[in-house]
Amino acid sequence: MSEFNVVGKREPMLDAWEKATGKAKYTDDLSLPGMLFGKILRSPLPHAKILKVDLTEALKVPGVKDAISGRDIPKRKYGIVPKAKDEYALAIEKVRYIGDEVAAVVATSPEAAEEAISRIKVEYEELPAVFDPLEAMKPGAPIIHEEVPDNVSATIRKEFGNVAKAFKDSDFIFEDHFETQPVNHCPMEPQAALAMVDHFGKVTLWSSTQIPFFLRRNLATTLDLPESKVRIIKPKVGGGFGQKIDLYAKDFCAAFFAMRTGRPVKFVYDREEVFTCTRQRHPMYIYLKTGVKKDGTILAQQFRVIADGGAYNSTAPLMITLACFFIMLPYRIENLLFEGYHVYTNKPVGGAMRGHGIPQVRFAVETQLDIIAEKIGIDPLELRLKNAFQAGEPHPAKLLVQSCGFSETLKKAAEAIGWREKRGKLPFGRGVGLAGASFPSGVSNMSHISSGAIVKIERDGSVTLLTGAADIGQGAETVISQIVAEELGVRIEDIRITAADTEITPLDPGTFGSGVTLRAGNAARMAARAAKEKLLEAIAEKMEVSPGELEMKNRRIFLRENPDRGFSFEEAIKIYQYSDRPMPIIGRGSYFPPAKEPTTLLHEDGNFSPAYSFMTQAAEVEVDPKTGRVRVLKMVTAHDCGKAINPMLVEGQLEGSVVGGMGQALYENIIMEKGQVLNPNFLDYGIPTAMEIPSIESIEVETNDPEGPFGAKESGEGTQLSPAPAIVNAIYDAIGVRFKTLPVTPDKVLEALEKRER
Amino acid sequence: MRLPKFEYIEPKSLKEAVKNLSADPSGTYLLAGGTDLLVNMKFGVITPARIIHLKSIPKLSYIIEEKEAIRIGVLTSLRDLYTSPLIQEKFSILSHAAREVGAYAHQVMGTVGGNLCQGNRCRFYNQSPFWRSVRPPCFKAGGEICHVIKKPRECHSTYCGDLAPALIAMGARVKVLGPQGERIFPLKRLYSFNGKKPLSLRKGEIIKEVIVPQSSGKGVYLKWRWRGSIEFPIVSLALYIEKEDNKISLARVVFSGVGEGPVEASGIEKMLIGKTLDDSIIDSLSREVPQTVSPMRTSIYSPAYKRKMAGILLREGLDRLKWIN
Numbered sequence A: 001m002s003e004f005n006v007v008g009k010r011e012p013m014l015d016a017w018e019k020a021t022g023k024a025k026y027t028d029d030l031s032l033p034g035m036l037f038g039k040i041l042r043s044p045l046p047h048a049k050i051l052k053v054d055l056t057e058a059l060k061v062p063g064v065k066d067a068i069s070g071r072d073i074p075k076r077k078y079g080i081v082p083k084a085k086d087e088y089a090l091a092i093e094k095v096r097y098i099g100d101e102v103a104a105v106v107a108t109s110p111e112a113a114e115e116a117i118s119r120i121k122v123e124y125e126e127l128p129a130v131f132d133p134l135e136a137m138k139p140g141a142p143i144i145h146e147e148v149p150d151n152v153s154a155t156i157r158k159e160f161g162n163v164a165k166a167f168k169d170s171d172f173i174f175e176d177h178f179e180t181q182p183v184n185h186c187p188m189e190p191q192a193a194l195a196m197v198d199h200f201g202k203v204t205l206w207s208s209t210q211i212p213f214f215l216r217r218n219l220a221t222t223l224d225l226p227e228s229k230v231r232i233i234k235p236k237v238g239g240g241f242g243q244k245i246d247l248y249a250k251d252f253c254a255a256f257f258a259m260r261t262g263r264p265v266k267f268v269y270d271r272e273e274v275f276t277c278t279r280q281r282h283p284m285y286i287y288l289k290t291g292v293k294k295d296g297t298i299l300a301q302q303f304r305v306i307a308d309g310g311a312y313n314s315t316a317p318l319m320i321t322l323a324c325f326f327i328m329l330p331y332r333i334e335n336l337l338f339e340g341y342h343v344y345t346n347k348p349v350g351g352a353m354r355g356h357g358i359p360q361v362r363f364a365v366e367t368q369l370d371i372i373a374e375k376i377g378i379d380p381l382e383l384r385l386k387n388a389f390q391a392g393e394p395h396p397a398k399l400l401v402q403s404c405g406f407s408e409t410l411k412k413a414a415e416a417i418g419w420r421e422k423r424g425k426l427p428f429g430r431g432v433g434l435a436g437a438s439f440p441s442g443v444s445n446m447s448h449i450s451s452g453a454i455v456k457i458e459r460d461g462s463v464t465l466l467t468g469a470a471d472i473g474q475g476a477e478t479v480i481s482q483i484v485a486e487e488l489g490v491r492i493e494d495i496r497i498t499a500a501d502t503e504i505t506p507l508d509p510g511t512f513g514s515g516v517t518l519r520a521g522n523a524a525r526m527a528a529r530a531a532k533e534k535l536l537e538a539i540a541e542k543m544e545v546s547p548g549e550l551e552m553k554n555r556r557i558f559l560r561e562n563p564d565r566g567f568s569f570e571e572a573i574k575i576y577q578y579s580d581r582p583m584p585i586i587g588r589g590s591y592f593p594p595a596k597e598p599t600t601l602l603h604e605d606g607n608f609s610p611a612y613s614f615m616t617q618a619a620e621v622e623v624d625p626k627t628g629r630v631r632v633l634k635m636v637t638a639h640d641c642g643k644a645i646n647p648m649l650v651e652g653q654l655e656g657s658v659v660g661g662m663g664q665a666l667y668e669n670i671i672m673e674k675g676q677v678l679n680p681n682f683l684d685y686g687i688p689t690a691m692e693i694p695s696i697e698s699i700e701v702e703t704n705d706p707e708g709p710f711g712a713k714e715s716g717e718g719t720q721l722s723p724a725p726a727i728v729n730a731i732y733d734a735i736g737v738r739f740k741t742l743p744v745t746p747d748k749v750l751e752a753l754e755k756r757e758r
Numbered sequence B: 001m002r003l004p005k006f007e008y009i010e011p012k013s014l015k016e017a018v019k020n021l022s023a024d025p026s027g028t029y030l031l032a033g034g035t036d037l038l039v040n041m042k043f044g045v046i047t048p049a050r051i052i053h054l055k056s057i058p059k060l061s062y063i064i065e066e067k068e069a070i071r072i073g074v075l076t077s078l079r080d081l082y083t084s085p086l087i088q089e090k091f092s093i094l095s096h097a098a099r100e101v102g103a104y105a106h107q108v109m110g111t112v113g114g115n116l117c118q119g120n121r122c123r124f125y126n127q128s129p130f131w132r133s134v135r136p137p138c139f140k141a142g143g144e145i146c147h148v149i150k151k152p153r154e155c156h157s158t159y160c161g162d163l164a165p166a167l168i169a170m171g172a173r174v175k176v177l178g179p180q181g182e183r184i185f186p187l188k189r190l191y192s193f194n195g196k197k198p199l200s201l202r203k204g205e206i207i208k209e210v211i212v213p214q215s216s217g218k219g220v221y222l223k224w225r226w227r228g229s230i231e232f233p234i235v236s237l238a239l240y241i242e243k244e245d246n247k248i249s250l251a252r253v254v255f256s257g258v259g260e261g262p263v264e265a266s267g268i269e270k271m272l273i274g275k276t277l278d279d280s281i282i283d284s285l286s287r288e289v290p291q292t293v294s295p296m297r298t299s300i301y302s303p304a305y306k307r308k309m310a311g312i313l314l315r316e317g318l319d320r321l322k323w324i325n
């Protein structure tokens, strides 16, 4: 028998039934009496000065209640990273990309709102625009933000070891250029917000957000209100993948119009807005130089990474930093130089997306490792094993890796894909490939990353759990409930959870950086433990033993040494009450990831995540040489997630993530022409459908991390780092063509094959 | 994006529908499954004053086999078409084509008539009002110029339907009802190759039935798209041949996605007549194809790529028919 009752079980998600039957309420499903519908007018120009916005005709449309432009809003900038704020909720002086917000209206019907925005007259003075980051970096390029005359809004330069010497000592040097494309998160639920203002002027906003508490802060800033006047409630959220960590115009406009009109206001983005006006994964130009010894030991790596940020920063400094930090694992690299640039262009905005800056660079590293392996005549798997980082090793940049199952993931993934039998041995058109990666379980050294939880044991033996964690479909509420149930020795159905309401639930940073299970899970476990201790104290008194001798399991409290002596949970609660102790039994927990060696990420070395996960993806592909179509037949994902609190949810995360990675490798691409997105819909944007999904084998490697709750670490985000290189490496094995630009679409494969024939 | 306001009519008979349609042919649109029309209305490129819902008319969904031909009612859904054992067995080219349309939802809602009459497509036209606001309106959307060929008053929007090529390859005819009564003509003639007004239907005419002759030959439908669902053809090919003494006596080669209507490659058809399919014939004909079609840049795929894929599809199609007598 397992040592746990609830943790480690394949519990269905708590809201699976609700969602599968269509009963779950997302933001757009909510409505309030007298509610108005909003619509945003967006810029048709990639770069222009706004000379005049005339709202008169819009206000004449029957049903229209209010209209605003950038001139009407508080001049308060916002941004998800405090030092990189560069955006107004509506553009004030100029627009910087096609889709930038210019004005907004509210009306009694969505039809009237649509009609009204078509009547707004805007006078622009068009400015020269720039669409390529390499062009934007050149002197004399159009300046997109006056404060950033060179258009480079975030940089990182990190160096350790002695790179020049290491290259000199290398037997082989490899230099390659890689390019990745923009892809969209495509959450099934488009961004939406509903706002209401009460008699005291407090704004309540229901929003499809990943980070209610950050949103409260950003919204309060843009509305020029104290945080206490803003309440954020997160209803069901239909996926985020990083796209819902930013504040958007819809949040601000819903709240601002609610304040102006006194009526509830709803804004819902349509799919085109999701594609064009939210966030996307940064396209990157990557130059990578690697020096190795004859035996395959990596001596040094040098990177020059140029990320196309689009018109605004969003997470720019963090993104480019993460891109750098996560090439320092999972391989041992003693000498490294990384130069990264986030560059403004007049295009849709880059932001956090599953893997956050890392998948692009990972693609370069893992593709080049295969190039290296071939050149020096080592099996790509051996090359990776040889350089794989191990737990407890001193890290050249002082990362603290307490648990690391990377080598094991490599071996298991290779075995599952049939590496020894297949690599280089399949007929033309079939091939296998693999790639590794590492990812943080939350970031430790930033402000505002504490998680809180409250656990109440009620009189009827049920448990109320308050957590700030934001479940956006990944199952956070289920997993945190499992953790509390396990700690209290009750069933998962005994837990009633209230989550992600800034007025009721304790502070939580929200869903990003793969820290939820670790952070919020630890906080909830601490809260459960605190409540449990109170109860045990009363029972120990009654049984005349010390609390330490008692155990709480299977809804009973009993003597560890003599399990027959004890009470049921309900009896125990009665005993507690009759001992004149105060009800309810409340436990509180606050968790801050330990900063063992604090770093601000950017400047000093040091540890920055409480735990690191490790993974390997392996792929088998089939390439049709007649048409160039690549089919992924099988994906293996071996993931060290510490401990799977809920293996079924971990598998769900891994599978979804693999498919996303496959999308980037083969299908997805935001195609742009002069700053306009040509395919802002699911017809032309090739997100994989059920028809494309390969067979997926998920292998969980459990390493029981000392910091994570019950040993748990990240799962599902890091998984998206290396499906693309695994697939691209498999394509090479299949047809002998190496692709360094994504996505690998049939036309490119066909062309490459034709070229080779000639 | 919301539907604009319109008057909505549910006629009880096709005759009544024809009467309503004739009253104001330019402002009135027929609605069948709505999977094409409603999208265009939400995009604001079609703004009907009046909509006639054909699905309120009884008895227009049927598949009837007769000695010379099968008759398909115009409201037959695509799903009914490809799940019909008769179609699967005798007209597999048709069931393949129907199964390739869009995704499951389109196949359940979409009708044969709607599929044949669906609008031509263009990357500058099938877009939201916001998207289109980046440029002046194009000719098809009521403006003066075409963004594809940069010439005034021309439209080269592309026919992308899946059924028409298969049906044309089978020699299908359509029966239409108009104010002057019924007429029957080859399906091929339904398409005017005028991007702005792609159908040759006369004022007030409604398609009632599709008539597919019984056949002795073999056909294939090959659709090229990058994903296994949802997408229109980048290019597709319907190929039908009849043989006598192992020599081709009749050939029809029809492409979708490469022109203002379903494009019949009559040059290739002629070259096929009298031939025995062997590798060298197949090779030389497939090499001809890219020169015989002339797609425009109306989608996110380049004309050169479409031409190349058209040749590859013909090669694949002829390869498959090589062994069949």
Ligand SMILES: Cc1cc2nc3c(=O)[nH]c(=O)nc-3n(C[C@H](O)[C@H](O)[C@H](O)COP(=O)(O)OP(=O)(O)OC[C@H]3O[C@@H](n4cnc5c(N)ncnc54)[C@H](O)[C@@H]3O)c2cc1C
Binding pocket: A683, B029, B030, B031, B032, B033, B034, B035, B036, B037, B038, B039, B054, B074, B078, B100, B101, B102, B103, B106, B109, B110, B111, B112, B113, B114, B115, B116, B117, B118, B119, B160, B161, B162, B163, B205, B206, B207, B208, B230, B231, B232, B233
């Ligand atoms: C995402 C998406 C993907 C799609 N993919 C494909 C695809 O792969 N292949 C494909 O072929 N189509 C595709 N379509 C288009 C469409 O779904 C199908 O063509 C469908 O068969 C249309 O049938 P309907 O009954 O829904 O047509 P409707 O939308 O009802 O009508 C389409 C047009 O035909 C006219 N019409 C309808 N019936 C008649 C009649 N009896 N007489 C005269 N005119 C008539 C209507 O007035 C209208 O202009 C796709 C659509 C979408 C939205």
Ligand code: SF4
Binding pocket: B121, B122, B123, B124, B125, B138, B139, B140, B141, B145, B146, B147, B148, B149, B154, B155, B156, B157, B195, B298
């Ligand atoms: S081909 Fe030209 S006129 Fe026709 S829809 Fe496209 S842009 Fe408009």
